[in-house]
Amino acid sequence: MNKTLAGVLTLLAVACGFSWAQAGDGSRPATSNAPSSQYPRVYPDLRVAFRVTAPGVQKIQVGGGDGLGKGPFDMVRDEKGVWSVTIPPAQPGFHYYWLIVDGFQCNDPGSQTYFGYNRETSGVELPDKVDFYDAKDVPHGEVRMRWYFSKVTGQWRRACVYTPPDYDWNTKARYPVLYLQHGSGENELGWTKQGRANFILDNLIAARSAKPMIIVMENGMVAARAGAAPVAMAPAPAAGRGGPRGNEAFEDVVIHDLIPMIDATYRTMRDREHRAIAGLSMGAGQALQIGLTHLDTFAYIGSFSGAIRGFDLKTSYNGAFADPAAFNRKVRLFWVGAGLAEPNMHKTAEDLHAALDKAGIRNIFFECPFAHEWQTWRYDLNDFAPRLFR
Amino acid sequence: MNKTLAGVLTLLAVACGFSWAQAGDGSRPATSNAPSSQYPRVYPDLRVAFRVTAPGVQKIQVGGGDGLGKGPFDMVRDEKGVWSVTIPPAQPGFHYYWLIVDGFQCNDPGSQTYFGYNRETSGVELPDKVDFYDAKDVPHGEVRMRWYFSKVTGQWRRACVYTPPDYDWNTKARYPVLYLQHGSGENELGWTKQGRANFILDNLIAARSAKPMIIVMENGMVAARAGAAPVAMAPAPAAGRGGPRGNEAFEDVVIHDLIPMIDATYRTMRDREHRAIAGLSMGAGQALQIGLTHLDTFAYIGSFSGAIRGFDLKTSYNGAFADPAAFNRKVRLFWVGAGLAEPNMHKTAEDLHAALDKAGIRNIFFECPFAHEWQTWRYDLNDFAPRLFR
Numbered sequence: 001m002n003k004t005l006a007g008v009l010t011l012l013a014v015a016c017g018f019s020w021a022q023a024g025d026g027s028r029p030a031t032s033n034a035p036s037s038q039y040p041r042v043y044p045d046l047r048v049a050f051r052v053t054a055p056g057v058q059k060i061q062v063g064g065g066d067g068l069g070k071g072p073f074d075m076v077r078d079e080k081g082v083w084s085v086t087i088p089p090a091q092p093g094f095h096y097y098w099l100i101v102d103g104f105q106c107n108d109p110g111s112q113t114y115f116g117y118n119r120e121t122s123g124v125e126l127p128d129k130v131d132f133y134d135a136k137d138v139p140h141g142e143v144r145m146r147w148y149f150s151k152v153t154g155q156w157r158r159a160c161v162y163t164p165p166d167y168d169w170n171t172k173a174r175y176p177v178l179y180l181q182h183g184s185g186e187n188e189l190g191w192t193k194q195g196r197a198n199f200i201l202d203n204l205i206a207a208r209s210a211k212p213m214i215i216v217m218e219n220g221m222v223a224a225r226a227g228a229a230p231v232a233m234a235p236a237p238a239a240g241r242g243g244p245r246g247n248e249a250f251e252d253v254v255i256h257d258l259i260p261m262i263d264a265t266y267r268t269m270r271d272r273e274h275r276a277i278a279g280l281s282m283g284a285g286q287a288l289q290i291g292l293t294h295l296d297t298f299a300y301i302g303s304f305s306g307a308i309r310g311f312d313l314k315t316s317y318n319g320a321f322a323d324p325a326a327f328n329r330k331v332r333l334f335w336v337g338a339g340l341a342e343p344n345m346h347k348t349a350e351d352l353h354a355a356l357d358k359a360g361i362r363n364i365f366f367e368c369p370f371a372h373e374w375q376t377w378r379y380d381l382n383d384f385a386p387r388l389f390r
Numbered sequence: 391m392n393k394t395l396a397g398v399l400t401l402l403a404v405a406c407g408f409s410w411a412q413a414g415d416g417s418r419p420a421t422s423n424a425p426s427s428q429y430p431r432v433y434p435d436l437r438v439a440f441r442v443t444a445p446g447v448q449k450i451q452v453g454g455g456d457g458l459g460k461g462p463f464d465m466v467r468d469e470k471g472v473w474s475v476t477i478p479p480a481q482p483g484f485h486y487y488w489l490i491v492d493g494f495q496c497n498d499p500g501s502q503t504y505f506g507y508n509r510e511t512s513g514v515e516l517p518d519k520v521d522f523y524d525a526k527d528v529p530h531g532e533v534r535m536r537w538y539f540s541k542v543t544g545q546w547r548r549a550c551v552y553t554p555p556d557y558d559w560n561t562k563a564r565y566p567v568l569y570l571q572h573g574s575g576e577n578e579l580g581w582t583k584q585g586r587a588n589f590i591l592d593n594l595i596a597a598r599s600a601k602p603m604i605i606v607m608e609n610g611m612v613a614a615r616a617g618a619a620p621v622a623m624a625p626a627p628a629a630g631r632g633g634p635r636g637n638e639a640f641e642d643v644v645i646h647d648l649i650p651m652i653d654a655t656y657r658t659m660r661d662r663e664h665r666a667i668a669g670l671s672m673g674a675g676q677a678l679q680i681g682l683t684h685l686d687t688f689a690y691i692g693s694f695s696g697a698i699r700g701f702d703l704k705t706s707y708n709g710a711f712a713d714p715a716a717f718n719r720k721v722r723l724f725w726v727g728a729g730l731a732e733p734n735m736h737k738t739a740e741d742l743h744a745a746l747d748k749a750g751i752r753n754i755f756f757e758c759p760f761a762h763e764w765q766t767w768r769y770d771l772n773d774f775a776p777r778l779f780r
Contacts, residue, residue, distance in 0.1 A: 035577075035611065036508050056448075056493030099496070103446030106489075106496040113503040113510040118426050120503040120510065135546050140537040145582075147530040156525050168655065171561060187425075192535075221425065265558065 030111075032094065032125040037110035046089040046126050052108060055081025057101055062087065062108075064097030066341070066371035068124070072100055091341070092128035093375025094194050096121045114194050118185040118221075123194065133196040133378050138206035139165035140199075143192050146265065150257040152249060153222060159258060160188040161266070162198050164205055164212035174267045176274035176389040177214045178300075179254065180381075181283030188219045194374045200381050210385045216262055220279070220286055222250040251290050255297065273332070276388050278302030280377045281345075292317035295330050300388050302335040304380040305372055308348045313359055324360045335384050337366035339376035420501075422484065422515040427500035436479040436516050442498060445471025447491055452477065452498075454487030456731070456761035458514070462490055481731070482518035483765025484584050486511045504584050508575040508611075513584065523586040523768050528596035529555035530589075533582050536655065540647040542639060543612060549648060550578040551656070552588050554595055554602035564657045566664035566779040567604045568690075569644065570771075571673030578609045584764045590771050600775045606652055610669070610676055612640040641680050645687065663722070666778050668692030670767045671735075682707035685720050690778050692725040694770040695762055698738045703749055714750045725774050727756035729766035 022028050027041040027049060039051040050062050052075075060083045061072035068090045075083040096116045098105050107113060111122035144161045164175065180197065182190035191197040197215060204210035254277075263270050277298045279287035284306025291301035314322050321327055327334075334356070338349035346367065353365035364387065368379040412418050417431040417439060429441040440452050442465075450473045451462035458480045465473040486506045488495050497503060501512035534551045554565065570587065572580035581587040587605060594600035644667075653660045667688045669677035674696025681691035704712050711717055717724075724746070728739035736757065743755035754777065758769040 034505075034509050052494070054492070054494035057491070058446075058448075101447070101491055101494055101496065102444070104442070104444035104491055106491065106499060107503075107510065109496060109509050111510075113497075115424075119424050119499050120497065120501075135537065137539070137546075143535040145533040147525065149527070 030124045032123045033110055034112055039110045040124050042126055047086050049086040051084045053082050061100040063100055065095040065373050067091030067373045068095040092126050094125050096123055115187045116185055132203055132382050133200050135199050138202055140202050141165045143198050148261045150253050152252040152257055160217040162215035174269045175214045176269050179216050179277040181220045181279030181286050183281035183283055188217045191217045204385055211389045220250050220283055222246045254290055272297055272299045276300030280304040292320040300333040302384045304377050305338050305345045308352050311352055328362050333387050334363040337380040339368055339370040341370055342372040420514045422513045423500055424502055429500045430514050432516055437476050439476040441474045443472050449492055451490040455485040455763050457481030457763045458485040482516050484515050486513055488512055505577045522593055522772050523590050525589050528592055530592050531555045533588050538651045540643050542642040542647055550607040552605035564659045565604045566659050569606050569667040571610045571669030571676050573671035573673055578607045581607045594775055601779045610640050610673055612636045644680055662687055662689045666690030670694040682710040690723040692774045694767050695728050695735045698742050718752050723777050724753040727770040729758055729760040731760055732762040
């Protein structure tokens with residue numbers, strides 16, 4: 001493009017109220033924004049500038065996930081009613097955030113929404129010094145929405161299924177399956193939308209670091225079983241957890257509805273040696289419970305930032321760990337991870353790791369520098385997936 | 391379940407802050423709500439109750455799409471800071487809406503979000519006396535996210551692809567393709583999330599009323615071409631339209647990137663007799679422009695609530711209509727629809743229909759009772775799809 005044309009386009013754009021993606025101060029709109037939103041903007045040092053127009057409001061604050069810093073942050077109003085704040089450098093990765101408008105918690109219209117805390121929530125993506133979860137110029141798999149009827153809940157449910165890049169043309173191939181769960185208050189879209197699981201696998205598969213695999217993501221916030229109506233028609237618990245009854249119902253959904261449907265629908269390998277289960281936070285608890293009590297179904301188990309309470313080698317998980325030699329023969333991978341900036345989760349994970357090591361039970365312990373947030377779980381998946389189905 | 395257990399569960403649920411899905415007044419949480427949200431609630435006569443808790447706020451209103459009624463509606467505050475309003479009976483179907491909190495437009499935390507007006511927006515679904523777009527107990531197709539590289543925009547883009555129920559097991563079959571576009575300020579998810587295109591087709595295919603087909607939905611809000619950087623990196627026009635330059639770029643994306651990728655990736659039938667294009671509002675304009683100027687590529691064209699301005703039989707769309715006999719030989723279906731409650735769009739559609747009839751050009755004119763909203767476009771698709779590929 002010649003300079004005159006560029007100049008004309010610049011003027012045109014400025015006249016139309018555009019500003020360039022990268023400002024003179026090095027800031028850029030966050031990639032998590034709605035397409036036409038200039039704010040929030042991210043600086044190279046990971047400061048983040050928030051801005052909204054709200055002349056009639058008395059006070060606005062920005063609140064957010066642990067990695068965003070010690071908020072809430074007060075926004076400052078100018079004479080035109082534009083509210084702004086630039087917060088100190090935050091952690092890399094994805095952070096949920098929200099506005100508090102005269103005490104009312106709501107979304108920033110500038111952001112796309114991401115389901116967390118049992119509601120649609122704003123999010124801001126800050127760059128890290130890694131690129132393993134970027135959408136790169138490699139073959140991409142698909143992310144598919146699959147509806148199926150659950151006899152356990154008596155409802156049509158939706159699973160989110162990643163198929164690897166070669167799935168549609170390599171029609172004689174069969175694939176191992178990873179069942180991968182989100183955390184409390186999230187849903188079946190979390191692992192792809194916030195977690196970028198599809199891009200992580202695309203990149204690992206392109207580098208031949210992970211085997212091509214199918215990933216199945218379902219909604220672990222199951223309220224209750226079909227028989228328990230009218231509770232089954234009630235909303236999810238207000239506390240935002242599946243709760244014991246919900247987790248039990250979810251276990252039944254996975255074992256009796258989801259796995260049979262997946263094996264009947266996709267070209268899967270249908271034995272335990274080609275089935276893995278993992279999850280984050282509440283989903284880690286579900287993966288441990290479902291995996292360890294169904295070792296005839298799963299040979300690979302991963303706990304990402306799980307809160308493992310009252311662990312007992314002899315009795316926990318129906319005594320799955322009671323016979324270390326039998327466990328080692330049966331379980332091909334037992335993987336525990338946590339972030340250094342989530343001290344409680346890190347301690348329970350490290351304690352479990354130490355107890356298993358002491359008992360001679362083969363396990364992997366993985367840590368990364370982040371908080372109880374998606375950046376930790378992206379790193380987890382990037383370490384976990386290459387170890388599967390070997 | 392016995393009555394004692396039901397009673398215990400009721401008490402438990404009430405103690406935990408649950409309320410039943412259907413209240414004594416017949417109202418139910420809207421199906422468009424976040425899973426645990428009791429509000430908005432919909433009454434049998436299509437009144438809608440909105441409620442949020444915001445003790446620190448001075449004023450809240452509810453605004454929304456045409457079919458929701460003549461808003462904005464003032465909410466009323468009680469002594470605890472809970473704001474409520476029940477609005478008069480609204481139109482059936484899906485309506486975008488929003489809260490205006492001391493003049494600041496934001497989402498209702500009780501709603502899921504739906505991309506419209508270039509931002510994530512709340513939505514409320516009101517039942518109609520039809521069931522053609524419900525998720526029924528029939529075989530369901532998949533909705534797939536497919537990433538691909540566009541040479542036109544110089545970016546990775548995402549297409550949303552519906553594959554019919556038999557696609558994955560009927561592996562020798564090839565399928566016709568409908569390219570289906572959303573409206574201004576929406577995105578590639580609109581037709582499935584707001585429009586329920588996948589359920590409409592599942593039901594039509596199950597009833598053998600429509601041929602099994604693939605539907606491709608892309609993002610029509612293309613800012614500009616790759617060569618035109620830095621405008622290509624700028625956000626979409628503030629007015630919320632693709633604009634002439636954007637529409638031209640989108641045409642190139644469809645013809646040069648999207649169709650070749652779809653035909654290379656899916657088991658499609660690759661001739662014009664098995665390719666259709668349609669869209670709503672801005673997308674209707676794109677479908678007319680792209681379809682009528684590429685009759686070597688498409689044989690079926692649909693305009694849903696398009697604003698057809700300055701139509702001239704001889705010159706519009708590169709003179710596609712200038713030779714009626716040639717048009718009738720070439721175009722297998724030319725379909726124009728509008729809602730009775732969107733008078734401007736209805737008039738241009740009816741005028742076009744009349745002009746074509748007068749010229750002896752075969753066309754279908756379809757009308758339904760609704761506004762410039764998704765309910766109209768669901769009815770449109772339900773009439774349009776059965777006529778394709780015959």
